[in-house]
Amino acid sequence: xxxxxxxxxxxxxxxxxxxxxxxxxxxxxxxxxxxxxxxxxxxxxxxxxxxxxxxxxxxxxxxxxxxxxxxxxxxxxxxxxxxxxxxxxxxxxxxxxxxxxxxxxxxxxxxxxxxxxxxxxxxxxxxxxxxxxxxxxxxxxxxxxxxxxxxxxxxxxxxxxxxxxxxxxxxxxxxxxxxxxxxxxxxxxxxxxxxxxxxxxxxxxxxxxxxxxxxxxxxxxxxxxxxxxxxxxxxxxxxxxxxxxxxxxxxxxxxxxxxxxxxxxxxxxxxxxxxxxxxxxxxxxxxxxxxxxxxxxxxxxxxxxxxxxxxxxxxxxxxxxxxxxxxxxxxxxxxxxxxxxxxxxxxxxxxxxxxxxxxxxxxxxxxxxxxxxxxxxxxxxxxxxxxxxxxxxxxxxxxxxxxxxxxxxxxxxxxxxxxxxxxxxxxxxxxxxxxxxxxxxxxxxxxxxxxxxxxxxxxxxxxxxxxxxxxxxxxxxxxxxxxxxxxxxxxxxxxxxxxxxxxxxxxxxxxxxxxxxxxxxxxxxxxxxxx
Numbered sequence: 001x002x003x004x005x006x007x008x009x010x011x012x013x014x015x016x017x018x019x020x021x022x023x024x025x026x027x028x029x030x031x032x033x034x035x036x037x038x039x040x041x042x043x044x045x046x047x048x049x050x051x052x053x054x055x056x057x058x059x060x061x062x063x064x065x066x067x068x069x070x071x072x073x074x075x076x077x078x079x080x081x082x083x084x085x086x087x088x089x090x091x092x093x094x095x096x097x098x099x100x101x102x103x104x105x106x107x108x109x110x111x112x113x114x115x116x117x118x119x120x121x122x123x124x125x126x127x128x129x130x131x132x133x134x135x136x137x138x139x140x141x142x143x144x145x146x147x148x149x150x151x152x153x154x155x156x157x158x159x160x161x162x163x164x165x166x167x168x169x170x171x172x173x174x175x176x177x178x179x180x181x182x183x184x185x186x187x188x189x190x191x192x193x194x195x196x197x198x199x200x201x202x203x204x205x206x207x208x209x210x211x212x213x214x215x216x217x218x219x220x221x222x223x224x225x226x227x228x229x230x231x232x233x234x235x236x237x238x239x240x241x242x243x244x245x246x247x248x249x250x251x252x253x254x255x256x257x258x259x260x261x262x263x264x265x266x267x268x269x270x271x272x273x274x275x276x277x278x279x280x281x282x283x284x285x286x287x288x289x290x291x292x293x294x295x296x297x298x299x300x301x302x303x304x305x306x307x308x309x310x311x312x313x314x315x316x317x318x319x320x321x322x323x324x325x326x327x328x329x330x331x332x333x334x335x336x337x338x339x340x341x342x343x344x345x346x347x348x349x350x351x352x353x354x355x356x357x358x359x360x361x362x363x364x365x366x367x368x369x370x371x372x373x374x375x376x377x378x379x380x381x382x383x384x385x386x387x388x389x390x391x392x393x394x395x396x397x398x399x400x401x402x403x404x405x406x407x408x409x410x411x412x413x414x415x416x417x418x419x420x421x422x423x424x425x426x427x428x429x430x431x432x433x434x435x436x437x438x439x440x441x442x443x444x445x446x447x448x449x450x451x452x453x454x455x456x457x458x459x460x461x462x463x464x465x466x467x468x469x470x471x472x473x474x475x476x477x478x479x480x481x482x483x484x485x486x487x488x489x490x491x492x493x494x495x496x497x498x499x500x501x502x503x504x505x506x507x508x509x510x511x512x513x514x515x516x517x518x519x520x521x522x523x524x525x526x527x528x529x530x531x
Contacts, residue, residue, distance in 0.1 A: 003164050003165065003166060004133065004136065004163050004164070005031065006167065008136045011139055011173065015173065017064065017066045018040060019040045019066070019411075020066050020067070021042045021051075022067060023044050023045065023049075023050055023074065024068075025074055026160075027070060030163040031095075032068070042411065043443070045437075046434065047069050047078035048078050049407075049440065051067050051078040051092070051094070052400070052403075052404035052434060053411070054066065054092055054408060055081065056406065056409040056412070057409070058090050058091055059088070059236075060367075060389070060392075060412035062210075063091070064092065064147050066092075067092060067093070067094050069096040071110050071112050075118055081400060083396050083398055086122040086396070089151050089206070089395075090153065093139070093142045093154055094123070095139075095155075095158055096112070096115070096155065097159075098112050099111040099112070099159065101132075101161055101162070115155075115157030116157065119155045122153070123155045124146065125141070125155070126156075126157075128156070128158070129158070132159070132163075135158060137168075140173070147176055149179065149298070150298040150300075179317060180313060182314075182317065183311065187313075187321055188325060190268075190293050190295075191322055194266055195327055198265045199264050199265055200264060200266040201267055201268070202220065202221055202228045202270065203229045203272065204228060204229070204231060204239050204271060204272065205234055205238055205273070205315075206271060207270070207271025207297060208238035208315045208316070209236040209237060211271070211315045211316030211317070212389075213315055214240060214388045217238065217239055218243060218245075220319050220323050221243075223327075224329050225332065225334065226245065226268075226334065227245055228245045228246050229261075230249040231250060231271075231272030231273070231275065232252035232257060232275050232276050233276045234395075235395035236393075238272075241385050242386050245333075245334055246384075247260075248380070251531050252275070254275075254277060254283045254284075256281060256531050257277075257285075259287070262287040264287070266290070266293065267286065267291070269293070269295065270318065273296075273305070274306070274307065274308050278397065279467055279530060285306050292305075292307050292309070293308065293309055293311070294311065296311075297314055297315070348522040349524065350523060351374075351453060352382055354375075354503075354521060354523055355383050355425075357500040357503045358383060358451065361504035361508070362423075363511065365387065366420065366421050367390050367391075367409060368423055368424075369391075369393065369405055369406040369409060369423070369424040370425045371394065371430040372425050372427035374427065374455075374459030374463060375425075378528070392409060400430070400434040403438070403450065404437035406422055406450070407440055407446060409448075410441065414446065422447075422449070424450045424451070425451050425453070426450055428455065428478060428520070431450075432481070435486060435490070436490070438450075438487060438516060439491060441492070441515075442490055442492055442516055443491070447512070447513050447515065448516045449511060450487075450516065450518045455525050456478045456479055457476055458477075458478065463530040466527065493517040495509075495510075495517070497520070498521075503519075503521070506519055
């Protein structure tokens with residue numbers, strides 16, 4: 001008779017879940033023993049890195065990914081990036097070991113006391129099977145739950161003595177829909193409001209990229225002769241940023257955001273929250289006289305929006321249906337976006353100069369992963385994203401995601417055969433949150449490039465302190481960190497880029513390498529404004 005473990009592995013094969021990210025612990029060993037040759041175990045040195053690697057892999061492949069954590073402590077280690085996966089809408093199956101059922105009443109060492117509660121509220125579903133025989137079917141339900149909109153992580157707590165129990169007949173392998181179309185009547189109402197608008201504007205979010213809907217988004221913008229903004233703090237780019245209708249990224253504060261929308265009477269938000277704010281700058285959510293129309297696949301997101309009328313539906317299907325209903329506008333094309341001023345020539349350079357130099361040597365099919373919060377505005381100004389599925393970051397605002405996510409994305413590029421180059425821009429503060437991910441990249445010989453703007457401080461926190469008038473905050477400087485020694489210790493190539501003319505050669509050499517490369521680059525310590 002087949003065991004629970006054998007039946008589960010057969011199911012994982014059928015679901016194309018043969019890559020497992022994790023850091024092994026005692027409660028996971030009965031699952032991992034005699035690990036099958038047709039599976040790939042991606043070994044991370046810390047659970048936070050494992051979760052973010054799986055997140056990046058799932059986003060880049062467009063399929064759910066499986067990450068295996070070590071009972072309660074391992075789940076705790078991974079929680080920061082589990083929060084990010086929730087906000088990123090990443091379909092993750094998070095399995096975690098649990099102590100033996102026979103001892104759980106006594107709460108032995110490494111028992112997860114309340115396993116279904118621990119990851120809440122940052123999972124769509126959390127479960128510990130009542131019987132060992134329910135484990136395979138729980139994986140099937142977890143897969144279906146993670147993949148369906150709004151996609152997101154799920155959590156399974158699995159007692160270590162379940163795996164060798166005799167299994168029930170295997171669960172039926174099922175497929176689930178991952179997209180749904182909008183209500184036709186509500187859609188016509190939205191189309192009529194847009195067609196009658198004097199000066200509409202589009203605000204697009206990450207769901208447009210997840211739906212592979214860049215072309216239809218551009219067609220809707222052109223049909224309406226409307227400018228396009230990225231929603232504030234987007235985790236993915238949703239529109240070709242060299243398009244003449246593109247205006248940039250909206251600020252993530254109430255009053256400044258409304259000011260950017262001044263003059264527009266209808267605001268169509270597709271695939272993003274309304275809105276993702278960070279510092280509290282009070283004001284009206286919209287300019288006077290503006291009406292907001294919100295398209296989302298998440299009923300909770302629609303319900304918590306402070307303004308606007310909502311339409312539930314997949315971003316791509318809704319944009320395509322709107323395009324069929326909208327007449328061509330008779331208004332002029334919006335004026336082009338102003339070209340940014342040339343960057344300065346300081347020594348060390350500022351972030352604008354660094355990213356202008358990066359843009360000049362950027363690979364045409366490159367994938368950008370960023371976690372440099374204080375330099376983000378400069379990065380988005382100087383390096384437009386012009387291809388779908390080419391920009392990834394954390395929607396949560398929590399650090400420690402970008403570096404391991406870049407490793408997961410680079411692995412996905414290898415596994416899918418696309419082979420697109422992956423460049424991560426990681427601040428020298430963010431770099432240390434999940435630095436262990438470099439070891440995994442080196443072991444897998446992934447040619448991911450990590451460009452580190454070095455300003456020896458948490459500049460984003462200094463900017464926030466200036467905005468909120470909170471001087472004297474300790475712990476905001478980062479002296480004495482040797483990034484080169486750390487990178488080499490994990491098995492990476494490294495080269496300090498002291499002069500911007502050297503960046504092109506350093507990037508070209510790094511992209512040709514068969515190991516990850518870390519490129520520390522000193523920049524100015526001037527604190528940018530938060531807004």
